[in-house]
Amino acid sequence: MKLENRFTVPVPVDEAWNVLLDVERIAPCMPGATLTSVDGDAFEGTVKVKVGPINLTYGGKARFVSKDDATHVAVIDGSGKETRGTGTAKALITCRLVDKGESTDVEVDTDLNVTGKPAQFGRGVLADVSGKLVDQFAACLSDEIRSGTPSVEVPAP
16 A cells, blocks of 8 residues: 655754765654664564554564765655564665755655454555654654754764
8 A cells, every 4th residue: 555644854854864865863753663673774673553442563674775966855665563463564765855945854655564453444544644753753753853863973173
């Protein structure tokens, strides 16, 4: 199933690009996500999510398939399995950053394949849950960016 989400971050595109590629910095902004390891472009973790009346926890891994600094497009391939159950989730996520001067539009296109309990709810419910998660992520990310916390240590002048 295809999901499309959009949000805006309050910084120019180059700064937004650097922040969005910093998995350790942005992971705390993803509702229910816990990052357990990062190794280069690969990372692992868990995600807790509520779909309808069901609470689910997935353990999984993801990796950047591509990162194009010139076009500000990143592709992430991720997969996970329910920690209590047989359901799986696979996603190919394409993030495009669009320069808007002092802000940046983030376009997130996801090709999602879900099996198990959440599959019974259909596209409408999954799209609604996805939209709410992205909205919460975007609000947290905007706050994180506004706080000015650098993702890497800045050397003294």
